[in-house]
Amino acid sequence: MVSVDPTEHEIAELGPKIKDVEDLDELEEMLELEEGGEDRDPVKTLIEGRIEKLSADDEEPDPSEADLTELTVADIANLVRGIEDVDVLEDILERERDGKERKSAISQIENRIEDLTQDDDGEAAEVEYVPPEEKYPELDHPTSEKRWVEGTVDGDYRDMWVYCETQQGELIDASKEILGKASELMAGYNEEYDEDEAVVAVLIGEDVSELAEEAVAYGADRVVYQEDERLERFRHKPYTEIFCSMCRDSDFEWRDYHEPRYTVFPATNNGRDLSALVQAELDSGLASDCSDLYIDSATISNPAKTGTPGDNKVFERVLHMPRPDFSGFEYSTILCIDKPHRDFHPQGASVIPGTFDLPDPDPEREGEIVEHELELSEEWFHVEVTDYDQLEGGVDLTGNEVVVALGRGIGEDPTKGMELGLELADAFEEADLGLSRGVITASYQFDGHVEDYVAEERQIGESGQVVEPDLYIAAGISGAVQHKVGMDESDTIVAINTDPDADIRGFSDYYIEGDLFEVLPRLTEALKEGEFSRAVAEVSDD
Amino acid sequence: MTDDYEHFEAVVVGAGPGGAAAAATLAEAGVETLVLERGVDAGSKNVSGGLIYAEESAPYTIDSIFDGFREEAAERPISEYYIHNLAGEKVKTFDLSDIHHHDTEWCDAVLRRQMDSWLAERVHEKCRDTGGGLLTEVRVNGLLREEGEIVGVTCDEIDPITADVIIAADGVNSELARDAGLMDWEEPDEWFQGVKAVVDMDPGAVNDRFGVESDDGVAHLFSGDLFQGVRGGGFLYTNEDSLSIGTVFHLDSLTEEEAEPHELLDSLLTHPLLDQWLDGEYHEREYSAKLVPDSKKAANPSPHQGRLLLVGDAAGQMQAQGPIIKGMNHAVTAGGLAAEAFAEAKSRGNPDSAGDLYEKKLVDEGVMAKLRPQRYRMTRTLSESDLVTKVAGGVLDSAVGRAGVKLFDGAIERAFNSPFLLGMIPDTRTSYVTVPRVVGEVLGERIDAENTIEPPELDDRIGDLTYDVGDPHIxxxxxxxxxxxxxxxxxxxxxxxxxxxxxxxxxxxxxxxxEKVVSLDTQPCVECGTCAVVADTEWEHPAGGKGVEFKDG
Known part of the structure; x- marks a missing residue:
């Protein structure tokens, strides 16, 4: 009896159904039924396919006879896994070498042979250590000269070092965020492992000693700084030399270890550069652009790390560094783990700015501040910075006492409207011109002298700037909610509009019903005569 | 080259009912399926009037694919169906329950955000078992071709993906259908535009004011002279704790009359007839809009090309004939059939034949006949000519015509309830405006009510929507x-x-x-696609997760 009678089903339904049939006899019977019924070719193919698959599962192909050219590398891997006889494997190896000679297939077979021969010795053999220079003499080994490469095994590592980047003489937010997180991580670490390790902040630049206290307030236990006027701007060579010297060569009393246990950098432009240079110089790895950090143990089976195939080894105190992959659709957690004959410390990460919350500074917090005085070689500065440009911050309307904002009411004569707005703004001591989104996205034609003012950087509202001046003058702006959120915290709002039903009237302190082309010049005039408030009161209807 | 791209057996673009049905059916057949949705959540980009049908004659219904749909994803079942013919303050109501229940297993009111996001969760589960899944906030922006053949899709956010079949369920403004040249935005007379307000109402108030039990609901349609002569009509559907009230107009008529859609909606909302239900209270939860293909003209009879199969609105599969408005059910059927076609073509060892098979199934299962009724095509030339419209209008308005309307009172109601006659309804003022108006005038009773509600102004409606302004997408x-x-x-x-x-x-x-010019600011865009048809634009959707986000839809 069959559970599925193919003659009773459409082919599309049969696919999934047949997949579940495990009994060969039943399938044969189904095939007969179909042949006796509609005799649909695709259905027969489907059933036959299933029969083939099941029979294949039943009989392991005889490895000594299997045609390797028919098999994929994955098939070969599966095949050899089940073979215990080294001679059979040697035979397969030979045939593969004579046949397709696929590298990955050959290494699969070799590995299996290796596994088996090792087992024969009664215990798992240690992987014999051959220094890379000997193992791969054909390659050049640019790090072989370096004193720290291959040198440090079972070294002593402590503390979490945080690079504190500065801009314009201030700690950047990303550095403060990382300090806060580092302090939290190390508190947990010290409790968990009963240690007393610290957060060490690194400051490099001109006059950075002034920022040391602040770094402590944000979470550093120790601050190491080096200052020099030549370090005013970020420079690859000296910054890298100084950072490495601080954490490797300095002879502070407390730094009685080889290198830091962890290093964390902000994933800013400069932070990314420095992190890569420093971690390479310290001969360790780097997980860049991380989106979280935590410390935990990790169980690793990779023989390259454990030293013994087939063994699991638990590594303690591993910095887990998750980072987005594939445009953020997947996350990978990067671990930087020592291996036999070579340590990978410090475990280094750069962290995307904004990943961690900006902590509140604690001015009471205490920390040790030490100056590092590495002699700076002139050679490190041989790259000369001949010119640099400050990125335009755009127009910042937020600091003004007065903002004069223009809306689509200027549409009648946009250039004239802009001129009038600018004249009024000029008549105040500290004022600037803002615009509604409607003006910026309009197809108004402006004359050259006012055209530059029409830019998104002057936009006020939800998708622009939010301002809270003492006085906000909205001329020809209806006051849509998107605009309102950008200005309704202003102390005094004066609205000029021809439409008495305009929404803006509802949240203005003064409403002037009138054409901005007439009202603005009068306000400018009044202001020059020092009678602005009277002028407003006079023309205002509210 | 394309070997480097990630490959799935099937890629489904868009997680509405068509995409969900296709993906679930594919997954059911063991096909490795990836679903890409550009909204922050499935349904966040989707608007519909709000009724989903399960047809007795259809091979797939939404609840046959998704268990528990009606209980968990839908609002109220709709058991009563009326049309109100309005003339000034007079109204004549016909009971259209016969046509509503014709071939109908059930019909529920829905809100799309809730419905689609519920579907998406199930789709993700099912697809994950096949090695695929559903990704949101990914906008597919075009087709990947190799030597002229469609082999996959390209996206804003992630690398191109190749697939053996691409099911485009990316909605009325399908960019894939346009990339393949299977659909266009050229003719306004192939489209309707709908706008809708979702109005808050306590469930108890819905029960009382509409005279329904809490697990029951009702639909009302409106036509006549309340829409400034624009061809179209209005609707009101009861949800659990809200009403969906909207208007749908022929886009060509809307532009001819230079009518403002939000004002037409307001003339329905403020009509005295609605006072019995609104009772002076009005809180609008959401304002939304959507372009609706007129399947009679827009449905592509051969909606596939190479590995690309179009389903639902993307293929123009939206049936609107007079008071019959069915879209989502056809999308579900088409999605199921497209999936079936691919599974079948694949098991025959010829996956490239999926498109032809899909086309054949649309015909064999009677979907195409519903979408493009032959009767309409045969009578259209005559009945839609201007002359006939004028003459018919004149006759209906004359004493003779009016007497006829009076005489045939019952016959008109019966005619509205005949699926056969509805298939012939021409798209002219006669059917949309004149007949209902004359019916209302001659047979109607005066409404003795005052509707005092004040719908929000347009700027407030816009302000209530959520936007994320990126690069202008139009x-x-x-x-x-x-x-x-x-x-x-x-x-x-x-x-x-x-x-x-x-x-x-x-x-x-x-x-x-x-010089008179037009300027554009896409900030308040609701992505309906109207301007793609009536203005000269380059129209794209915003990137994944950007743009308007509907909470009800």
């Missing part, structure tokens, strides 16, 4: 008023003399000469 190619001016009125978030909308009319003075 570009105005020709900003002259002649080319693109129609959008100022027709765009549901724009209006004449309103500066806060997408499209604004402006006068530019250069060297003493004046």
């Amino acid at each position: 570009e105005l190619v020709d900003n002259s008023f002649a080319a693109s001016g129609a959008a100022v009125a027709a765009c549901p978030v724009s209006a004449k003399d309103f500066g806060g909308g997408c499209y604004r009319e402006e006068t530019v003075k250069t060297n003493g000469s004046e």
Whole structure:
């Protein structure tokens, strides 16, 4: 009896159904039924396919006879896994070498042979250590000269070092965020492992000693700084030399270890550069652009790390560094783990700015501040910075006492409207011109002298700037909610509009019903005569 | 080259009912399926009037694919169906329950955000078992071709993906259908535009005011002279704790009359007839809009090309004939059939035949006959001519015509309830405006009520929607008023003399000469696609997760 009678089903339904049939006899019977019924070719193919698959599962192909050219590398891997006889494997190896000679297939077979021969010795053999220079003499080994490469095994590592980047003489937010997180991580670490390790902040630049206290307030236990006027701007060579010297060569009393246990950098432009240079110089790895950090143990089976195939080894105190992959659709957690004959410390990460919350500074917090005085070689500065440009911050309307904002009411004569707005703004001591989104996205034609003012950087509202001046003058702006959120915290709002039903009237302190082309010049005039408030009161209807 | 791209057996673009049905059916057949959705959540981009049907004659229904749909994803079942013919303050109501229940297993009111996100969760589960899944906030922006053949899709956010079949369920403004040249945005008379308000109402109030049990609901349609002569009508559906009230108009008629969609909606909302249900209270939860293909003209009879199969609105599969408005059920059927076609073609060892098979199934299962009724095509030339419209209008308005209407009172109601006659309804003023108006005038009773509600102004409606302004996703190619001016009125978030909308009319003075132009700000865009048809634009959807986000839809 069959559970599925193919003659009773459409082919599309049969696919999934047949997949579940495990009994060969039943399938044969189904095939007969179909042949006796509609005799649909695709259905027969489907059933036959299933029969083939099941029979294949039943009989392991005889490895000594299997045609390797028919098999994929994955098939070969599966095949050899089940073979215990080294001679059979040697035979397969030979045939593969004579046949397709696929590298990955050959290494699969070799590995299996290796596994088996090792087992024969009664215990798992240690992987014999051959220094890379000997193992791969054909390659050049640019790090072989370096004193720290291959040198440090079972070294002593402590503390979490945080690079504190500065801009314009201030700690950047990303550095403060990382300090806060580092302090939290190390508190947990010290409790968990009963240690007393610290957060060490690194400051490099001109006059950075002034920022040391602040770094402590944000979470550093120790601050190491080096200052020099030549370090005013970020420079690859000296910054890298100084950072490495601080954490490797300095002879502070407390730094009685080889290198830091962890290093964390902000994933800013400069932070990314420095992190890569420093971690390479310290001969360790780097997980860049991380989106979280935590410390935990990790169980690793990779023989390259454990030293013994087939063994699991638990590594303690591993910095887990998750980072987005594939445009953020997947996350990978990067671990930087020592291996036999070579340590990978410090475990280094750069962290995307904004990943961690900006902590509140604690001015009471205490920390040790030490100056590092590495002699700076002139050679490190041989790259000369001949010119640099400050990125335009755009127009910042937020600091003004007065903002004069223009809306689509200027549409009648946009250039004239802009001129009038600018004249009024000029008549105040500290004022600037803002615009509604409607003006910026309009197809108004402006004359050259006012055209530059029409830019998104002057936009006020939800998708622009939010301002809270003492006085906000909205001329020809209806006051849509998107605009309102950008200005309704202003102390005094004066609205000029021809439409008495305009929404803006509802949240203005003064409403002037009138054409901005007439009202603005009068306000400018009044202001020059020092009678602005009277002028407003006079023309205002509210 | 394309070997480097990630490959799935099937990629489904869009997680509405069509995409969900396709993906679930594919997954069921063991096909490795990836679903890509551009919204922050499935349903966040989707709007519909709000009724989903399960047809007795259809091979797939939404609840046959998704267990528990009606209980968990739908609002109220709709058991009563009326149309109100309005003339001034007179109304004549016909009971259309016969046509509503014809071939109907059930019909529920739905809100799309809730419905689609519920579907998406199930789709993700099912697809994950096949090695695929559903990704949101990914906008598919075009087709990946190799030597001229479609082999996959390209996206804004992630690398291109190749697939053995691509099911485009990316909605009425399908960019894939346009990339393949299977659909266009050329003719306004192939489209309707719908706008809708979701109105808050306590469940108890819904029960009382509509005379229904808490697990029951009702639909009301409106036609006649309340829409400034624009061809179309209105609807009101009861949800659990809200009403969906909207209007749908022929886009060509809307632009001809330069009517403002939001004002037409307001004339329905403020009509005295609605007072019995609104009772002076009005809180609008959401304002939304959507372009609706008229399947009679727009449905592509051969909606596939190479590995690309179109389903639902993307293929113009939206049946609107008089009071019959069915879209989602056809999308579900088409999705199921497209999936079935691919599974079958694949098991025959010829996956490339999926498209032909899909086309055949649409015909064999009777879907195409519903979408493009032959009767309509045969009578259209005659009945839609201007002359006939004028004569019919004249006759109906004459004493003779009026007497006829009186005489045939019952016959008209029966005619509305006949699926056969509805298939022939021509798209003219006669059927949409004149007949209902004359019916209302002659047979109607005066409504003795005052509707005092005040719908929100357009700027407040826009302000309540959530936007994320990125790069403008629509570009105005020709900003002259002649080319693109129609959008100022027709765009549901724009209006004449309103500066806060997408499209604004402006006068530019250069060297003493004046020119009327149109400017565009996509900030308040609801992505309905109207301007793609009526203005000269380069129209794309915003990137994944950007743009409007509907909470009800």
